[in-house]
Structures are given as structure tokens and as C-alpha cells.
Amino acid sequence: MNDFTRRTALKGAGATLGAAAFAHAMAPLTEWTKDLSLDEFLQRHYKELTPEEMQVILRRLEEETKREYGRDVTIQDLPPQEGVSFGYALNLSVCIGCRKCAEACHQENNHDRRSGNSYIRVLEMEQGSLDLERGNADYDHAVPAPGKYYLPVQCHQCDNAPCVKVCPVQATWKEQDGVVVVDYNWCIGCRYCEAACPYHARRFNWTKPEVPAEEINPDQGYLSNRIRPQGVVEKCTFCLHRTRAGRLPACLEACPTGARVFGNLLDPKSPIRWVLENKRVFVLKEELGTRPRFFYFFDK
Amino acid sequence: MAATRHVLDYPRFLGRLLWMSTDGSWRFYTWMTVLTAICLVGANAWARQLVEGMALTGMSDHVSWGLYVANFTFGVGLAAGAVMMVIPAYLYHDHEMHDVTLVGELLAVAAIALSLLFIVVDMGHPERAWHLIPGVGRFNWPVSMLTWDVVVLNGYLLLNLHICGYLLYMRFLGRKPRKRWYLPFVFLSIFWAVSIHSVTAFLYSGLGGRPFWNSALLAPRFIASAFITGPAFVILLLQVIRRFTGLPIGEGPQRTLTSVMRVTVLLNLFMLGSEVFTAFYTGGAHAGPVRYLFFGLHGHHALVPWIWTAVACNVASAVLLHLPASRRRVTVLNVACVLAFVGVWIEKGMGLIIPGFVPSTLHEMVEYVPTVTEWKITAGIWAFGLMLLTVAVKVALPVLSGQLAAQAAQAENPSQEEEQRAAA
Known part of the structure; x- marks a missing residue:
């Protein structure tokens, strides 16, 4: 029975140590996820967006630019013109x-x-x-x-x-x-x-x-x-x-x-x-x- | 009624296997600890690469794929090559091979997992991988060859997981596997193995703007080299298994796989020679990448040592495999296998991917050398693949040899049985 508990305890310790080491190794990711918003993650393909959704996205991108680059910008989504190639x-x-x-x-x-x-x-x-x-x-x-x-x-x-x-x-x-x-x-x-x-x-x-x-x-x-x-x-x-x-x-x-x-x-x-x-x-x-x-x- | 029981019992069976995989000798623990450490170094490097960007790699807009894609390509070959155990067993009824076919299938699983990881670390936005899910994202099938690759690689992974899982589970229950539940999948997997490597070759050979890849010979070359690395790895693996588990594995499989390699090493060299001849005899711009690869171009030589190492390894392994000594002395065979493995790893890795980009499409000379980050991540993924394989083989073998069976487990509760095994 002794052998069983010692072995299990060792395994538990090993697993804990491993998990801690893994968390430490992946720590830089916290900075990465900071930049990733849920809206951005779930955003659908350009062609599937309604005009209203596009407006929301454009405003979000403008805010992000302001926040990260310190500049007021205007982002538009101009459609192709008819009869133009x-x-x-x-x-x-x-x-x-x-x-x-x-x-x-x-x-x-x-x-x-x-x-x-x-x-x-x-x-x-x-x-x-x-x-x-x-x-x-x-x-x-x-x-x-x-x-x-x-x-x-x-x-x-x-x-x-x-x-x-x-x-x-x-x-x-x-x-x-x-x-x-x-x-x-x-x-x-x-x-x-x-x-x-x-x-x-x-x-x-x-x-x-x-x-x-x-x-x-x-x-x-x-x-x-x-x-x-x-x-x-x-x-x-x-x-x-x-x-x-x-x-x-x-x-x-x-x-x-x-x-x-x-x-x-x-x-x-x-x-x-x-x-x-x-x-x-x-x-x-x-x-x-x-x-x-x-x-x-x-x-x- | 019976089906619902399996729904619960099968995951429980897998859980027991997983638990079992944490038991082993000090050698096993050391091996797994070392691999875990390498894995963690790789994971950390990848996390940093995600944050700081792919600029941490040696890649550029001129050489936009590097070590990751090279290893991905090689890994797919390894997975496809593992089927070389299935073909003799099922198509030619080689009974000795039949007993160890499972090892090949487990290798395929590990190699596919490794390949998929190499793609994940090569992506600028891995979190957007859901864009690839048909119906949820926008899967550009059938136009993009990459979507074909996603289909065939994941399909191959599932096929092999099913075959291994089913056969092991039946063995565990002490039942005879029912043919209709695995034979069709086995035959499908043979066809599928060829498809994974052909599709991976088509990824490159379909690009008209890259003369080095734009060759109809690429897919056959891929298959030939896959049937070198698969058998080479399995020959070595079977010896390791025999040594550490005492499982009685006959000489038959080794002999069969060596025979396969004797053909494929020559075939591979022949096709390489054909490519080299065509490039150099024709000359002109189309020879640029080949000249860069073998001799350097306009003062750039980064790949020259790589490719000559590969050629030396491939030629040496071909010679060794055809010496009568390779039949008598296993050391000679083992050296030949290692050489073949390394030779193909270079030839089909760096030697295939990088010359596709050098000279660039505008004929600029920008070279590529992998950075420490890339090496760390690459080592980490290989370590992970080896861990996966170790665990898979380790849990499969007791079931295969009948050491772990349902009857024994029902008598006592599982943890006590573990104790007995540990004490033994």
C-alpha cells in the first residue's frame, strides 16, 4: 500500500510541477490575449457583414488606431463603382x-x-x-x-x-x-x-x-x-x-x-x-x- | 443496449490506458521528463513568437516559408510511410507484420499530430483557425490545395485513431474484432496514406510561379521518400520496443521493411537525379534554384552544406542497405536507417522548401537561415511527437500482449491492479 501512495503522491507532484512549468512557459500569451478582443475574434468574413455591422467595426478600428497609435483617422469601406474596371x-x-x-x-x-x-x-x-x-x-x-x-x-x-x-x-x-x-x-x-x-x-x-x-x-x-x-x-x-x-x-x-x-x-x-x-x-x-x-x- | 454500454465503456477504457501510461521505470520517467522540458522550451518560444510576431523567425517576404513548413512536409511523409506496415499485412497477408501493424498506425497518428502542430506555429493568427471549419468559417474547397490538405490530414488522423482504438478495445474485451468495423477503414487508410502525401506535394507543385516546385515529379518523389522514412523509423522503433518491453517481435517485419527500403532509396536517388539532370541540361532561369541548392548562386551558399550532407546520407544508406552485411548485422542496418532518415529530412525539408524561394520570383537573392526561436519550436514539437508516440506505444502494447484485459480488471478495482503491476 505504501508503494501505491508514494507513487501517486510523486505523480501528483510531477503533474503539478509540469502544469506550473507549462503555465510559466506560456506566460507571454497574456500580453497577446490583451490585444485580442472577443468582437475581433468572432468577427465574420467581410462578405457576410451587414452595412450596420461594418459601421460598428469601422468605429472600433478607428478607436483602436487612436488608442494604439494616437491619431484620429477615418476608416471607410468604399464599394466598387458600377461600370468601372x-x-x-x-x-x-x-x-x-x-x-x-x-x-x-x-x-x-x-x-x-x-x-x-x-x-x-x-x-x-x-x-x-x-x-x-x-x-x-x-x-x-x-x-x-x-x-x-x-x-x-x-x-x-x-x-x-x-x-x-x-x-x-x-x-x-x-x-x-x-x-x-x-x-x-x-x-x-x-x-x-x-x-x-x-x-x-x-x-x-x-x-x-x-x-x-x-x-x-x-x-x-x-x-x-x-x-x-x-x-x-x-x-x-x-x-x-x-x-x-x-x-x-x-x-x-x-x-x-x-x-x-x-x-x-x-x-x-x-x-x-x-x-x-x-x-x-x-x-x-x-x-x-x-x-x-x-x-x-x-x-x- | 450494447451500443450504449460501449459509449461509456470506451472512454473509460481510454482513461485507464492514459492512467496506465503514467507508470513506468525510471528510464521511462527520465525520457519523458527530458521530452517535457524540451516541449516547454518550445512552448515558451512559440508564445513569444505570437506576441512579438514572426519577425523572430528567419523568414521574410522573400523566403516566406522555412523550417516549420519543411518539418511539416517531412512529418506528413513519415505518417504516410507508416502505411508500409499495413500494406504487407493486409494486402499480402504477412502474418508476422500483422502483429505489429498497430505500431505503424500509432506512428502515423503521432506524425500527423506533429505535422498539424508545425502548421499551427507557422500561422500568423492561429486563433483564427476556426475560419477553416467548413460551414462555420469559409473553407475554400475545392479550389485551394491547402483545404484538401486539411481534409486529408485530419481524415487520416481520424482513420488511424479509429483503427487503433477499435482493435485495442476489442483485444481488451477479449473479443474477436469484427471485420466490417475495421477492414474497410484499413483499406481506406492505405489509399488515404498515398493521398496525404500527394496532396501535400500538390500544394507546391501546383504553383506556376515557383519553377523549382512546379514539377510533376514532386508527388512521386514525396511518396518514394515517405516509403524510406516510414520503414526506417519503424525498423528502429521495433528494436526499441523489443528491448524495453520484451514483446516477442519476429525478424519478419524488419526483413520486409528493409526490402522496401532497398527499393525506395534507389528510386528516390533516381528521381533526384532526373530533376538535377533536367535543370542543369536545360539551364537558364529554371536552373537557378537547383544551382543555388547544390553549388550556390551569385555568392550565396547557405544551402550547399545541407544538401550535400543529404546526398551523402542518402547515397551511404543506399550502399549500406545493399551490402550483404545489412542482412547479418543489425548495426549496419540501423546506421543505414538513421542515415536515410536524416538524408530525407534535409532533402525534403530545407532542401525542398527553401530553393522554392531562392531566387525569388523577381530573381532576387535573399537567403534564409532559421533562428534560435525556430529551432526551439521545432525541437519542442518533435519532443511532443515523441512523447505522444511513447505514450501510445506504451499503452497499446500491454493490451496487445494481453497483459491488460477486461476480465482481469473486473475482478479487482483498477487501482489495486495498478498496485500489483507496480509491485511486480
């Missing part, structure tokens, strides 16, 4: 590789300041070659350099988007106006879309973004540039908080050479239609069958 074209003959577009993107979309993130990557390419392997995104010298041309790459808003296909929870989808969006409150952070994208268009929030209050762009969209939570994927949305309100993307406005052309593909009189009809246009990695809405062309 966005397209973007870029003139490689005039792009000088100054990366003003990438910088404008960084500010407009409230990117994390430490990582210097941007949805646009500009490759310095060798004249006479479209081989990306001979491109370089880390150049650090005066531009344009002789013998080079520049290839800015951002989300191509593909009509047959591999990233949308692979998402296991439909956290990313194509909107009616052609923009591929992410519901940051639905994404589980598996990064399968990042692996699937052939254009390096997607970014993951490896940390909680840091943006000083005075640098925050207060004009925000639920599906676009609101400050993203840690642990979710994000991407270029053709600045839909601007473009759905009739403005142009930030990268276009920042371009000093006028290399960028943006507009409604369904409007026969739009500049983007003129480019597509009159220039020799191509898309990147056409052979993959992704059907991009982002086009490149040369003038000469």
Missing part, C-alpha cells in the same frame, strides 16, 4: 528608376517604418534584356544609369490570380472593379498566397507595424491602407480608398516623369484605353496565364 500601365521608356512611387506607396499605405516596406519594387534592368535574373532591386547610385532601364513591379491584380486560388479561407478575393483585396481580420497568416504569387506582390506583417502618429495617413480604407494587424498578409490595392473616390493612385501622382497611366478599362475615352490600343503593350510572365491588369509598354 481598373487597369494600370507603365511606360518603361520614361521611367528613370527614382523610386518616388515606392516612397509614395510607403507613406500613403501606412507601411511599417522600420522595414521601409512598399508594395512597389523597382528592378534595374539591363538594356536589351527582359530577363529578371539580370535585374537588380538593390541599386544605390544616381539614376538613370547608362545602359539600364527600370522595371517597377507591384501587384498585377491578375484576373486569374494564383493568390486568390490558394487561400484556404477566402480571405483574399477579386472585387468587381478588378482589385484583389485582403480582409485583414479574416486572414489566418499561412502565407500560401505569398508563395503562390509570381510577382512578389504580397507582404506579410512580421511585426506590429510602427508608424509615428504625425506620419499616419488618416484617410483609410477597410480593405486597403488602414494600419494592418500583426501576422496577416497585405498587398497593393490600386489605392482603392482613393481610386474608388475618383482620385488617382498615390504612386501615379508621385511619378515625376509621367510614366504611369491609370484608369477605367470600360471607358473607351480613358487614357489607359488609349495606351492599350495604340502602344505595344506587354505583361510580365504572360506564359503563366495569370492575366494581369498591369501593363508595360515602350514608347520607342
